[in-house]
Amino acid sequence: MTRLTADEAAALADAWQAQHEDQLRAPSADYYRDANSHDLIAMWRTERNLNGKRLTKREFGCLVERWTEVFGDPPADKGQASTVEMRDTKPEPFPADDTMLRVPDVERLTRISHTTIKRMVGDGRFPKPMRLGERAKGWPAREVREWIDRLD
Numbered sequence: 033m034t035r036l037t038a039d040e041a042a043a044l045a046d047a048w049q050a051q052h053e054d055q056l057r058a059p060s061a062d063y064y065r066d067a068n069s070h071d072l073i074a075m076w077r078t079e080r081n082l083n084g085k086r087l088t089k090r091e092f093g094c095l096v097e098r099w100t101e102v103f104g105d106p107p108a109d110k111g112q113a114s115t116v117e118m119r120d121t122k123p124e125p126f127p128a129d130d131t132m133l134r135v136p137d138v139e140r141l142t143r144i145s146h147t148t149i150k151r152m153v154g155d156g157r158f159p160k161p162m163r164l165g166e167r168a169k170g171w172p173a174r175e176v177r178e179w180i181d182r183l184d
Contacts, residue, residue: 061101063094072099076107093147106143129174132164138171142180 036044064072067082072095075081081091100106126141127133135146142149152158159179161169 060094061097063091064098067098069102072102096145106145126177127173129172129177131173132162132170133173133176134168134170138176141176 064075064082067075071082075087075095076099079087079092081087087095096106127137133141135149138144138149139146144152149158153160159171159175161171164170
């Protein structure tokens with residue numbers, strides 16, 4: 033059994049602290065657990081929280097998470113067609129199976145934000161990306177298409 037030096041233990045403690053702080057900043061549907069569906073709609077329309085104050089970035093993320101949990105789909109952007117209208121439109125053609133998709137492509141095709149994709153990869157609900165280079169990751173289009181098909 034190897035023993036940790038004080039510097040190694042300090043680095044480990046710093047990493048744990050950073051993970052904990054990231055967890056606290058991450059959007060959570062539980063933040064608005066007590067809000068009913070009408071409260072969620074009012075917050076979305078006014079961009080204000082239950083106390084009437086402007087939504088912070090975290091509160092906005094929590095609102096989107098709770099909205100998705102309650103209504104089953106993320107809210108449409110203001111000025112954008114509703115999800116029901118978007119379902120009635122012809123879907124855009126999917127790239128060939130051997131195409132590697134980067135984050136913007138996956139966001140566009142799944143209509144899920146980068147943050148939500150990362151969270152879903154972390155908990156195993158979305159395929160893990162492949163390393164394409166030193167700083168680049170991507171998904172085979174086939175895996176993303178199969179994931180979308182499983183949702184339907």
